[in-house]
Amino acid sequence: MEYLGYLFAAYSVVWAVIFGYVLYMQRKQKRLQRQIEMLQKSVASQISHDK
Amino acid sequence: MNGRRNLINNLLFGLGLALMIAALYMVFMYVPTEKSMGIVQRIFYFHVSLAWVSFLAFLVTFVFSICYLRKRLLKWDYIAHASAEVGVVFTTLVLITGPIWAKTAWGIWWTWDARLTTSLVLWLTYIAYLLVRGYATEPARGARFGAVVGIVGFIDVPIVFLTVNVWRTQHPTTIIFTDGITAPMLMTLVVCIAAFTVLYVLLTAQGAGLKSLETSIKRLKIRRTG
Amino acid sequence: MSTFARIITIFWKDILTELRAREVVTSVLVFSLLVVVIFSFAFSTRIDTAELVAPGILWAALTFGGVLGFNHTFAVEKENSRLEGLMLCPVDRAVIYWGKLAGSFTFTMVVAIIITPIFLALFNLPLFLPRLLLVIGLASLGFAAVGTLFSAVAINTRARDIMLPVLFLPVVVPVVVAAVRATAVVLADKSWSDMLTWLQIMIAFDIVYLVVSTLVFDFVVEE
Numbered sequence: 001m002e003y004l005g006y007l008f009a010a011y012s013v014v015w016a017v018i019f020g021y022v023l024y025m026q027r028k029q030k031r032l033q034r035q036i037e038m039l040q041k042s043v044a045s046q047i048s049h050d051k
Numbered sequence: 052m053n054g055r056r057n058l059i060n061n062l063l064f065g066l067g068l069a070l071m072i073a074a075l076y077m078v079f080m081y082v083p084t085e086k087s088m089g090i091v092q093r094i095f096y097f098h099v100s101l102a103w104v105s106f107l108a109f110l111v112t113f114v115f116s117i118c119y120l121r122k123r124l125l126k127w128d129y130i131a132h133a134s135a136e137v138g139v140v141f142t143t144l145v146l147i148t149g150p151i152w153a154k155t156a157w158g159i160w161w162t163w164d165a166r167l168t169t170s171l172v173l174w175l176t177y178i179a180y181l182l183v184r185g186y187a188t189e190p191a192r193g194a195r196f197g198a199v200v201g202i203v204g205f206i207d208v209p210i211v212f213l214t215v216n217v218w219r220t221q222h223p224t225t226i227i228f229t230d231g232i233t234a235p236m237l238m239t240l241v242v243c244i245a246a247f248t249v250l251y252v253l254l255t256a257q258g259a260g261l262k263s264l265e266t267s268i269k270r271l272k273i274r275r276t277g
Numbered sequence: 278m279s280t281f282a283r284i285i286t287i288f289w290k291d292i293l294t295e296l297r298a299r300e301v302v303t304s305v306l307v308f309s310l311l312v313v314v315i316f317s318f319a320f321s322t323r324i325d326t327a328e329l330v331a332p333g334i335l336w337a338a339l340t341f342g343g344v345l346g347f348n349h350t351f352a353v354e355k356e357n358s359r360l361e362g363l364m365l366c367p368v369d370r371a372v373i374y375w376g377k378l379a380g381s382f383t384f385t386m387v388v389a390i391i392i393t394p395i396f397l398a399l400f401n402l403p404l405f406l407p408r409l410l411l412v413i414g415l416a417s418l419g420f421a422a423v424g425t426l427f428s429a430v431a432i433n434t435r436a437r438d439i440m441l442p443v444l445f446l447p448v449v450v451p452v453v454v455a456a457v458r459a460t461a462v463v464l465a466d467k468s469w470s471d472m473l474t475w476l477q478i479m480i481a482f483d484i485v486y487l488v489v490s491t492l493v494f495d496f497v498v499e500e
Contacts, residue, residue: 214454
């Protein structure tokens with residue numbers, strides 16, 4: 001089993017980096033989600049204010 | 052419309068998962084071990100697939116950059132941007148898995164061969180692409196500048212490849228397979244490329260969707276605050 | 278006015294400004310000379326190794342000097358808000374590109390023509406190498422074609438001094454490689470046929486980037 005470690009390292013790094021990228025997108029999505037919630041609140045408060 | 056898009060998305064996910072499992076099975080169980088390099092040669096299948104798909108990603112950025120500059124549809128720009136992002140991620144992986152393989156196969160981490168050098172230059176160019184978009188003083192400018200860099204940078208690829216090829220005429224291809232590429236190896240490679248292409252499409256679609264969402268929210272905010 | 282006359286007008290404007298202020302050529306010249314000196318120390322160059330490392334040192338100096346110079350190309354217009362004036366000119370944007378290009382190319386050539394003999398003397402190499410002029414001309418044209426375009430991009434970004442080299446250097450890799458190899462051929466006094474491929478690469482690069490930059494420049498400066 002020569003160099004099995006190298007093979008392991010190569011395949012792990014591929015998935016580690018792809019997971020990292022997915023995580024980056026997820027955080028971006030969460031940030032956008034928070035902004036939508038803020039907008040919803042501001043819309044809701046305006047509607048109750050108008051009544 | 053939305054339902055059909057969901058269906059396509061689910062189908063792609065299923066296809067991608069099936070292809071990736073098939074690819075892993077073929078890489079580790081099906082394909083015979085290459086004689087001269089041993090087990091490490093199995094890095095080749097993912098490494099080459101990632102290289103092909105990252106090239107495809109930059110090609111997509113190039114094409115959609117031209118479309119964006121001509122028609123100014125924001126949708127084109129989202130795809131170009133997302134594709135470049137995935138391309139950079141995949142090229143990073145190419146540049147990491149390459150040396151791991153080279154170290155055991157040829158005893159060196161790096162050689163200034165045409166393919167390696169071109170990948171490195173591509174990587175640097177598209178990092179510049181992402182930076183220019185990030186640092187542009189306003190998003191509309193970023194989209195235009197990005198498109199220009201996406202076009203100008205991609206045209207450089209054949210010139211860089213040709214130049215380095217003349218400069219360093221050694222080809223590692225001749226050393227990759229002592230007995231030439233066999234049918235099972237080729238089949239494994241094809242399945243791996245297919246699997247990564249589907250992964251690329253999924254990631255790019257996701258990224259482009261996020262960018263579109265980001266813009267809509269920004270517009271809403273501007274309308275709320277006046 | 279014909280298109281050519283318009284290009285010449287913009288070109289003359291830059292030349293006159295430079296003749297009065299002497300900002301670009303002087304600073305780039307001093308900077309390039311410093312790069313030569315630093316690299317000679319870094320490689321602890323001796324006479325017997327000079328021919329081996331000299332082409333690399335010369336082109337490292339001219340490349341980094343070029344980046345410094347191209348940073349000026351549009352930054353000067355931006356600082357004094359002359360850019361708006363220039364863009365309001367009733368001319369095609371491509372004319373502005375070619376006018377600025379002619380200026381940058383001239384400055385790069387002037388710096389290279391002064392630096393090269395000094396450099397050759399410092400390394401005890403033969404001074405009279407007319408073929409080197411052709412190499413410098415082709416490489417400078419390639420540098421200027423890309424540099425002028427990216428200079429216009431970089432001025433509209435934050436951290437613009439960093440943005441230009443980050444954009445410029447990866448793209449000009451073929452020119453740097455070809456110029457270094459062609460210079461090595463000239464310094465070794467080998468035949469024309471040995472440098473033909475490198476000259477062809479530079480000519481191809483110059484043509485491709487002059488055409489593409491002319492086409493896309495409009496999108497960089499619109500608004």
